[in-house]
Amino acid sequence: MPDSATPRPLSALPSPAARAAAFVAILIGGLAGGLIGYSLVRVQCSGECGVGKGLGALIGAVAAAIGMSIVAVLVLRAVGEWRDIEDRRVNGGGQGS
Numbered sequence: 001m002p003d004s005a006t007p008r009p010l011s012a013l014p015s016p017a018a019r020a021a022a023f024v025a026i027l028i029g030g031l032a033g034g035l036i037g038y039s040l041v042r043v044q045c046s047g048e049c050g051v052g053k054g055l056g057a058l059i060g061a062v063a064a065a066i067g068m069s070i071v072a073v074l075v076l077r078a079v080g081e082w083r084d085i086e087d088r089r090v091n092g093g094g095q096g097s
Contacts, residue, residue, distance in 0.1 A: 014076045022072035026065055033064020 013019075037060020041052045 014080055018076060018079060022076055025072055026068045029068030030061045030065035033067075034058070034061030036060050036064070 014022075034057040037056035037058070038053050040060070041049060041056030045052050
């Protein structure tokens with residue numbers, strides 16, 4: 001039987017809402033990176049630049065999505081650690097303030 005002092009089970013997984021928010025943030029970051037990459041090539045290129053614009057958008061989107069995914073993972077880990085510290089403090093198992 002679970003202990004009544006712990007209202008939620010111990011898990012390393014963040015909440016589904018936090019994971020969904022991180023996923024949406026990664027998508028938005030990828031979209032922004034794609035637009036930036038496309039715009040950079042469009043400003044610098046004259047004439048037929050379809051392949052260049054596409055590559056700029058692709059590289060920008062992938063780079064921004066990778067960067068945003070790193071940030072999202074770090075934020076989710078920090079939130080999990082913060083919850084763990086709060087639970088220990090509330091349950092009397094923590095040290096100091």
